[in-house]
Amino acid sequence: MCSTKCFIIPPHILEELAKRGNSSCKKTLNDTARITQRRQTALNNLLQREYLESKGDRFIYDCKNTYQQRVELVIEEGGDLVNDKTANEAYETSGFVRDYFKNTFGLNSIDGNGLDIISNIHYGQNYNNAYWDGNEMTYGDGDGKEFTDFASAIDVVAHELAHGVTQFLSNLEYQSQPGALNEHFSDVFGTVIKQKYLNQTVEEADWLIGDSVVTEEFPGVAIRSMKAPGTANEFDSQPDHMDNYYDGMADNQGVHINSGIPNKAFYLSCMELGLDDCALIWFQTLKALWRTANFNDMLETILATAQNLTEEGKVSESSVEVLSKSFSAVGLISVVV
């Protein structure tokens, strides 16, 4: 006897039963078709609306020092700047990051599909952090003692926005080595975009992450150093070699710690290949990686990516050799001959 349970029966079976005269199955078949059609229409409308409306527009929300996001919209794309330095800088820097990805790699906003770029500023009270929550970015003002104004720092904004890019390109999970790679890619694009923003060469750049969000009282010059991991501040425990790999449980098994290892490899590569070649190789590698990729997967993928880009004449012919040398210098040696 066919009842409403027929919803879980495949349509071709329902159809066969209906053909044999089962009226309840026929009704179920029709109902199912209507529901499917209604869902399809709703989905199409949703996709069409997103396609038509999403242009990677920027929206800056003031959280008014509460722990709520989107409290008050203060700037939207094309709108006037306001009497708030942080809001204006968040608008400018998020636009610079968006344009870098678009103009350099053809990536249309964070998701490649014109996702709106939403920034929440003045989050919480004395809040010493910035984060990406899967949809939007949120920045604290800092406590003024050790940290200050996360939303105004180009490398912090690029770092957080790059977490969004990673989410949509490879979705590296946020623990252990895939998590450290997730952090690494954010630092990579944080530092690349900072150098572009400041119009610096790789020799001129300081290779520091978060140098402008620490105060003079902070016991260090920045949060991290890609040139010399482990030296940015008194608490900096980043290793620059696999010999010192952190295998503890803190920080999601060291996502902000072990990222120092590929960070150093990136720095060494840039000093020989230049920023643009490395940025392209790293971006294409990010697209090729997957959720559970580890350091060795990263190495094999980046070498294959560099080889392809070399054959296409898009990067230096010495790329594979330089990358092999750079990763070897941090204790990551390719096993593929």
Added chain:
Amino acid sequence: MWYRIEISGGFSGIPKIYEGSADIEKEQLEKIIPYLEDNTKESNPNLRDGQQYSFQIEEGTQRHSANFTEKSLPTELRQLLEQLTHSA
């Protein structure tokens, strides 16, 4: 009341530990105790650079501890955190 609050993770990855004793109104304490239940399961899987909050509180013979993510930390505990860290 004795407390130990550890904030870890975040963009900086630098852990902060606040530990000490504080005089908390009985009324406020009664309000926050029910929130001291582990709430890490409410974590947003796409959260990146979010902080983790670990609370340990002792009052008399009672001990309470709980862990929270950026998104699951109740307002009452945020207020307590602000209150304690400002006085630290």
